[in-house]
Amino acid sequence: MASFFPAGRDRGVTVAVEGFFAFVWFGWGQAAAPSWLAAPLALGTGLAALLTVAGVVVTKRSAGRLRVMADPVVRRRYSVIVGVEFGLLGAGAAVLAATGQYRWIAVWICFGVGVHFFPLASTLDNRSLRLLGVLLAAVAAAALAAGLASATAPSTVTGAGAGLCLLAFGVATCLIGGRAPADANEPAAGSPRLRRSRNERY
Numbered sequence: 001m002a003s004f005f006p007a008g009r010d011r012g013v014t015v016a017v018e019g020f021f022a023f024v025w026f027g028w029g030q031a032a033a034p035s036w037l038a039a040p041l042a043l044g045t046g047l048a049a050l051l052t053v054a055g056v057v058v059t060k061r062s063a064g065r066l067r068v069m070a071d072p073v074v075r076r077r078y079s080v081i082v083g084v085e086f087g088l089l090g091a092g093a094a095v096l097a098a099t100g101q102y103r104w105i106a107v108w109i110c111f112g113v114g115v116h117f118f119p120l121a122s123t124l125d126n127r128s129l130r131l132l133g134v135l136l137a138a139v140a141a142a143a144l145a146a147g148l149a150s151a152t153a154p155s156t157v158t159g160a161g162a163g164l165c166l167l168a169f170g171v172a173t174c175l176i177g178g179r180a181p182a183d184a185n186e187p188a189a190g191s192p193r194l195r196r197s198r199n200e201r202y
Contacts (some may be wrong), residue, residue: 002131003127004127004128004176005126005128005172005173005176005177005178006067006124006125006126006128006173006177007071007177007178008062008063008064008178009059009062009063009064009065009066010066010067010124010126011058011062011173011174011177011178012055012056012057012058012059012060012061012062013055013059013066013183014055014126014170014173014177015051015052015054015055015058015059015170015173015174016051016052016053016054016055016056016058016176017055018055018166018167018169018170019048019049019050019051019052019053019054019055019166019167019170020048020052021162021166022044022047022051022162022163022164022166022170023045023048023049023052023163024049024165025110025159025162025163026041026042026044026045026159026160026163026167027041027045027159028049028106028155029041029155029156029157029158029159029160029163030042030045030153030159031153031159032153032154032155032156033153033159033160034156037156037160040160041159041160041163043084044160044163044164044167045163046173047167048163048166048167048170049176051167051170051171054174055170055174057176058174067124067125068122068124074123074124078120078123078124079121080183081116081119081123082116084116085112085113085116088112089108089109089112089113092108092112093105093108093109095107100194103147103153103154103155104144104147104154106143106154106155106158106159107140107143107144107147107154107158108138108140109158110136110139110140110143110158110161110162111136111137111140111141113136113162114132114133114134114135114136114137114139114140115133115137116133116138117129117130117132117133119128119135121133121185128169128172128173132165132166132169135165136161136165138161139157139158139161139162139165142157142161143155143156143157143158143161143178153193179180
């Protein structure tokens with residue numbers, strides 16, 4: 001089960017990132033939430049903040065190097081994926097805002113974030129991101145359906161749903177992800193990843 005989650009410094013950074021974005025989503029969810037949901041969302045925001053701090057602590061105490069920093073091929077792919085994600089999400093949000101469809105921006109962002117986890121899962125060797133991506137896409141679909149069928153704000157659904165998913169995965173990574181030796185981020189000799197890395201460099 002531990003191999004499903006990242007280890008070493010990658011584990012700490014993953015926890016910090018998932019905690020931070022859980023904090024952001026819980027906060028966004030409070031924008032138009034009903035009164036009965038305000039307290040749970042506020043609690044989620046507080047827990048996400050604590051998780052972010054825990055991730056920073058784990059990162060500082062972990063040995064080894066970050067996968068993104070250790071391998072230039074991984075670093076390049078990561079930059080491309082994140083750059084494309086930000087570009088598409090920004091463009092989509094701008095179109096929705098320009099056409100007066102502000103309420104759907106949260107759905108678009110949630111869906112885009114979920115989709116971008118699929119290529120990141122392969123790039124970072126983090127299998128948990130695939131399941132997290134599926135769940136965030138499902139949250140986006142639920143928010144779209146709720147927004148079309150009722151007066152519920154889509155941001156309420158995405159805020160609570162995405163925040164909870166990110167919080168849960170961050171906690172699971174923190175508790176289940178293992179420690180890695182100092183050279184854990186380096187591919188083993190003869191491994192497919194090492195051969196791919198060498199081929200792409202030369």
